[in-house]
Amino acid sequence: MTFDARAALLAKRAETTQRLKGLDESFADIVESVRDSNLDDEHDPEGSTVAVSRAQVASLAQEGREQLREIEAALRRLDDGAYGTCARCGGPIGDARLEARPTATLCIGCAQQENASPRR
Numbered sequence: 001m002t003f004d005a006r007a008a009l010l011a012k013r014a015e016t017t018q019r020l021k022g023l024d025e026s027f028a029d030i031v032e033s034v035r036d037s038n039l040d041d042e043h044d045p046e047g048s049t050v051a052v053s054r055a056q057v058a059s060l061a062q063e064g065r066e067q068l069r070e071i072e073a074a075l076r077r078l079d080d081g082a083y084g085t086c087a088r089c090g091g092p093i094g095d096a097r098l099e100a101r102p103t104a105t106l107c108i109g110c111a112q113q114e115n116a117s118p119r120r
């Protein structure tokens with residue numbers, strides 16, 4: 001392996017954790033702004049904007065948590081020596097692909113097949 005996968009994963013984990021923390025804070029801010037605005041009309045356009053941004057923040061947070069799980073799994077594979085090996089064909093995933101996507105579990109060929117034919 002020509003690049004430092006562990007360093008890349010740890011950096012990604014720190015970044016994702018930081019982003020999740022920011023999302024938690026903006027979620028709290030949104031809740032706060034709803035309380036402050038004292039809306040008594042649920043059809044108020046401001047009210048629905050708040051609902052939309054809350055949903056957006058929630059789905060971003062969900063995405064971030066999934067990413068964190070992938071990163072943790074990749075770090076575990078690094079520890080047990082399975083990192084960089086395709087989970088499907090057992091071949092090498094390849095440095096270029098891992099560098100672009102350090103959490104990849106499939107080689108490019110298997111990933112394409114996986115996308116082309118949905119699992120039954």
Ligand SMILES: [Zn+2]
Binds near residue numbers: 090106108109110
């Ligand atoms: Zn493969």
